[in-house]
Amino acid sequence: MDPLSVALQVASSGLGVQSERLRVVSENLANAQSTGATPGSDPYQRKTVTFTSALDRDNGGAFVRVQSVDVDRSEFPIEYLPNHQAANEDGFVKMPNVNPIIEMADMSEANRSYEANLQVIKQARQLISMTIDLLRAT
Template identity: 65%
Template structure:
């Protein structure tokens, strides 16, 4: 397998991983204020994503893949609001363990990584096109 094809595989795996990461972060942001439905119920729990390196045996290329999507076990924030439908008997409501600032930083990093992988794909495609043109004698 040539280097250009290998770079396409690596960048493709990076695009898949980062798009999944963006989806997880988006879910976290969308549910940053989602409380439980019943009094004392747990709210939305922040999701986490872990990556791992994987060897593509056919091409002997090391790629990235999703190891697991988990749940953050950080404690929920409690806020006193006895009028809230999800308030426990003491008047406290459990709020999600999602920090929008952390999520936005994670989203920005994932977006930059996605763009970098996309640029690799564009450059490899351009090099393949130039090679084909050279072989045609143009």
């Protein structure tokens, strides 16, 4: 397989995993205040994405894919909200373990990675187009 096709496939796999990462970060941000429905119940638990790479021996490309979407096992912060529906008998509520600042940083990083992969695809397409133009001229 030619190097430009491999570059397109590698960048395409990168687009896919960064898209999934952006989806998970968006879900985390959307649920940053989602508490449990009953006293003492657990709130929304932050999700994380784990990637893995795989070497395609046929064409020499190293592709990336989502290995798993897991939950963050860190502790839930506790807030004193005595009138909340999920407050325990002491007035404390378990809050989601989502830190919006971390999620925004993850979103920014995923967005930059997505754009970088998109740029690789644009450049590879341009090189393919230039090659076709050269072949037509001869």
